[in-house]
Amino acid sequence: MTAINDLLAFQRQTEALSSVAERLGWDQETVMPRGAVEQRSEEMAAIESVLHERRTDPRIGEWLDVADPQSEAEARSVDLIARDFNRASRVPARLAQELARLTSLSQGIWADARANDAPDDFLPTLDQVLMLKREEAAAIADGGDLYDALLDDYEQGMTGAEIAALFDAMRPRLVALREKILDADTRPQPLTGHFPQETQIRLARICATAFDYDWTRGRMDIAVHPFSSGRWQDSRITTRVVETDPFNCIYSTIHEVGHSSYELGIDPDYAFTPLGRGVSMGVHESQSRIYENQMGRGRAFAGWLFHRMSDAFDGLNIADPDAFYATVNRVTPGFIRTEADEVQYNLHIMMRFDLERDLISGRLSTDDLVDAWNARFLRDFGVAVDRPANGVLQDVHWSVGLFGYFPTYALGNVFAGCLNRAMQDAVPGLDDALAAGDASPAVEWLRENVQRHGGLKRPRALIEDATGGDVSPEPLLAYLEQKFGQIYGL
Amino acid sequence: MTAINDLLAFQRQTEALSSVAERLGWDQETVMPRGAVEQRSEEMAAIESVLHERRTDPRIGEWLDVADPQSEAEARSVDLIARDFNRASRVPARLAQELARLTSLSQGIWADARANDAPDDFLPTLDQVLMLKREEAAAIADGGDLYDALLDDYEQGMTGAEIAALFDAMRPRLVALREKILDADTRPQPLTGHFPQETQIRLARICATAFDYDWTRGRMDIAVHPFSSGRWQDSRITTRVVETDPFNCIYSTIHEVGHSSYELGIDPDYAFTPLGRGVSMGVHESQSRIYENQMGRGRAFAGWLFHRMSDAFDGLNIADPDAFYATVNRVTPGFIRTEADEVQYNLHIMMRFDLERDLISGRLSTDDLVDAWNARFLRDFGVAVDRPANGVLQDVHWSVGLFGYFPTYALGNVFAGCLNRAMQDAVPGLDDALAAGDASPAVEWLRENVQRHGGLKRPRALIEDATGGDVSPEPLLAYLEQKFGQIYGL
Structure with missing residues (x-):
């Protein structure tokens, strides 16, 4: 019982933090002052880094090994946590970071290329x-x-x-x-x-x-x-x-x-x-x-x-x-x-x-x-x-x-x-x-x-x-x- | 040099997360739908818990022991980090949690007592x-x-x-x-x-x-x-x-x-x-x-x-x-x-x-x-x-x-x-x-x-x-x- 409870309590906090990250994204697209872009990018990076650490936390693997779900809902929750943990754990940290950095840049490059009708400005980045x-x-x-x-x-x-x-x-x-x-x-x-x-x-x-x-x-x-x-x-x-x-x-x-x-x-x-x-x-x-x-x-x-x-x-x-x-x-x-x-x-x-x-x-x-x-x-x-x-x-x-x-x-x-x-x-x-x-x-x-x-x-x-x-x-x-x-x- | 850089990099992320928590507070007082109170309370608790863990992270103590600031600004930063770390570390986790729980409740009790002009409803909690x-x-x-x-x-x-x-x-x-x-x-x-x-x-x-x-x-x-x-x-x-x-x-x-x-x-x-x-x-x-x-x-x-x-x-x-x-x-x-x-x-x-x-x-x-x-x-x-x-x-x-x-x-x-x-x-x-x-x-x-x-x-x-x-x-x-x-x- 302890493992499943610990796992779900840990997940609860992760879900709350992920909801915070989403709310921050909303703020950026609706009400954020336009001069706050760099700051928000650093804030988002900080919370995403916390989330990434939690999603690949080795304790999840240990809890999953002995988790004993008590209901259909708990069993499905455990499956979904295991699925995310396995996906996240298989991706090397170096690759996850490179992807995060590149895709935060490439969106701007794409937007400029689209504005200028210039696919050659974008295709090397897309590659x-x-x-x-x-x-x-x-x-x-x-x-x-x-x-x-x-x-x-x-x-x-x-x-x-x-x-x-x-x-x-x-x-x-x-x-x-x-x-x-x-x-x-x-x-x-x-x-x-x-x-x-x-x-x-x-x-x-x-x-x-x-x-x-x-x-x-x-x-x-x-x-x-x-x-x-x-x-x-x-x-x-x-x-x-x-x-x-x-x-x-x-x-x-x-x-x-x-x-x-x-x-x-x-x-x-x-x-x-x-x-x-x-x-x-x-x-x-x-x-x-x-x-x-x-x-x-x-x-x-x-x-x-x-x-x-x-x-x-x-x-x-x-x-x-x-x-x-x-x-x-x-x-x-x-x-x-x-x-x-x-x-x-x-x-x-x-x-x-x-x-x-x-x-x-x-x-x-x-x-x-x-x-x-x-x-x-x-x-x-x-x-x-x-x-x-x-x-x-x-x-x-x-x-x-x-x-x-x-x-x-x-x-x-x-x-x-x-x-x-x-x-x-x-x-x-x-x-x-x-x-x-x-x-x-x-x-x-x-x-x-x-x-x-x-x-x-x-x-x-x-x-x-x-x-x-x-x-x-x-x-x-x-x-x-x-x-x-x-x-x-x- | 490594200790001071590690310390300041760690602090940087803490500052970013603390800024996120403050933005969440703003959202709650200005634009949040009124039905989201319980959810927000759990989100705030999650980010405060992350912040508390970071503020009392034992690595801060280790970095502080060997930190070698290179400028007046770095020296003052180190002083302020040490001050917060010492304050936070001296407060037992049990007490910090009790205070957080009690003060989140007591504000509502105070507001009700004020609305009803009933100090006796509030004074035991204040005590x-x-x-x-x-x-x-x-x-x-x-x-x-x-x-x-x-x-x-x-x-x-x-x-x-x-x-x-x-x-x-x-x-x-x-x-x-x-x-x-x-x-x-x-x-x-x-x-x-x-x-x-x-x-x-x-x-x-x-x-x-x-x-x-x-x-x-x-x-x-x-x-x-x-x-x-x-x-x-x-x-x-x-x-x-x-x-x-x-x-x-x-x-x-x-x-x-x-x-x-x-x-x-x-x-x-x-x-x-x-x-x-x-x-x-x-x-x-x-x-x-x-x-x-x-x-x-x-x-x-x-x-x-x-x-x-x-x-x-x-x-x-x-x-x-x-x-x-x-x-x-x-x-x-x-x-x-x-x-x-x-x-x-x-x-x-x-x-x-x-x-x-x-x-x-x-x-x-x-x-x-x-x-x-x-x-x-x-x-x-x-x-x-x-x-x-x-x-x-x-x-x-x-x-x-x-x-x-x-x-x-x-x-x-x-x-x-x-x-x-x-x-x-x-x-x-x-x-x-x-x-x-x-x-x-x-x-x-x-x-x-x-x-x-x-x-x-x-x-x-x-x-x-x-x-x-x-x-x-x-x-x-x-x-x-x-x-x-x-x-x-x-």
Whole structure:
């Protein structure tokens, strides 16, 4: 009994310190004075150094050797602690430090290169990051597949081969749907006008409330790139405002409410344990996506939102709720992943997945990356990339070493598809509530079936228990074909 | 060379973590969702536990044994690290934990007792705090005076006997001045009206800018009790708003700008070292007070402020700058220390100093504290305390174990008096600049002579070097007699 108690008490403090580090990151992106950058970097380094020491503390190995968990939750906690300890212990301290130093620099180099449309300024640094990440993957994989070792950090138990099979099954139907839409005569009208920041923020708060965001355990601020931050009793969201495009603010907000509500919905008994957080990036994204897309961009909620926005902005250039529903679901050609609609988004992910898998395996070198990106984009989207900032330089992920992260976005969409089908079957009257600006019946179902479990179940098991079936792309594809077929009269 | 470098590198990380803890405290008082209290308490406990372990790390003792400082700054850093290490090491871990647990509880018990005007609900807890603080003082004092051991934590090198002598020298002239003022025929008019929050905040920002607050390394938020937080590149202020009393907001802001500017004014080379913070509570208070009182409530700045406030609030019930100057310096009878004017403030401190010294020495028991307080207040102020919330329950300090802290407020006033006289002699045209809403010539003198040195010099030496004379209450008393004599026509 002593070993398990000591282990969990030690972990409790580590979880608290890790939560502090996350709060510090929030501060930096929202309220920190701009002159405090160097100081914050030293503060973050100090707390990360404490965290690294704790995660590789040899006492964890000793406790694990004799730990005797007394419940399912304790057993799963021990598994997760062991997994992190083994991953962290396999990476030499020298490599961990080099990666930390390089990725803190390389993000700035990437940002400058993107601003200057100059990939050659960034690719040598990316190559260094890639070499270190391959070294890290080799240390963790211990003879296994390098990409799988990286992917497992974001999506426990998932392999590159499984993702590849999933994407192969999805691609033909997505490509076909995309082509039909772009060939269709229907062209939903874009929203135009000037939409003052203050009104957008007020509407965003109303939408967050409609999605049952718990303001007593959260808050909303403005950030350059929207994110959510924190867990248990304190999960905050951020949004951004573009005064020509209020959907940016509103749908970013609903998306982040999905992420934050997942963290806030976890069983409070799991706070300060490894179960007290979203179980994987894919499941996390399933929550943000089902809030934003299946609900937020659904016909019922769009009808409610149309009236709220018409009132707030004194009329819109969109005639009625049906036209508005088509507007929030417009499909147009575009280079940028983060601006993509529900149909094309997954195609953006698939090309990144294939490219990064080849980079990690060594089949593709960074020297050939720009050509490979551009050729693949032309093949998948039928348009030539006009400039690197719209191509290979658009995403921050690789610059900070996030290889294996991209596929979890599409996996989140697949999970959201499965969950949405099950939820529609299980809860009658969802659309009536959403049409009245009330997502709470849906949120309650998600909380009960997904969110409250935190890290207790493995990701795939969690979704399968919630939906009563295997994880499959079929519900997502059927949903997209039905929804966009109707909007575009296909 | 290795020992000193290792010691300073270790300290650097400790300083960074301590800065993180302070930032977390700021978050709690300003932006934290109200439902996150328990979580924050566990996060704070985790980081304080890491800090306590580092402050008593046995390696510090080993490094100190062989440390060979290479400069005056390094030598002083080593002294300060040794001082903290010795203090922390002398306190048994069991006692430190009991004190931490008790004082986190007792603050709430005090707040409830004050709200209910029920001293008996609080005094048993205060007695427990007192017993633990005496035990702590005995451990640190190692045979020396208990009160001195506590005082030294806030004001290095100062003793209770020195404070007592200083206060004895001040009391008669303060009492005489107070009586003459209250007997005078002059009665400055109070400011009355309704002053909207938004306008007050805008004015407060203008005042902070007038006092050269560096907004690139700071920010201002609203808090229940105004405070400043942080150092080096990030020192934030808070203020409060009472819509019937804009002076509360404005002078709180100027006061906190004094504290924050001290931290921001320290030589950047001292960041992340023990020299990188205000050297004592007394010196800290000297900066907040000279900003707020000698400058902020001086005739020159008051004239400028009169016009700013008249414009912002569309006229005031005060006729002209001279009357306004008298209004911001009104002396009226009152029970509450934090609301006291410059003349009576120090009398509030003197009675607390005598009472807490007797509590620590055992000459006074908590059973007799209410009677002792009320008797002393009647003697010093000529008025009977009407209820405990206006008497012994008014201050938070003792509930959280801050014995030895009160006298540093009056010491700050004494230091401010000395600094003000030297500054007036050294810098011509201060009042002309203040009359134009520009405190920067004064701030520059303070930065050069006080703030930039951080912890390099001991408190008294710092003030004496800055003023070219001994620390004495004479300049403060002469300033008060001259200023209030003129306002009240004495």
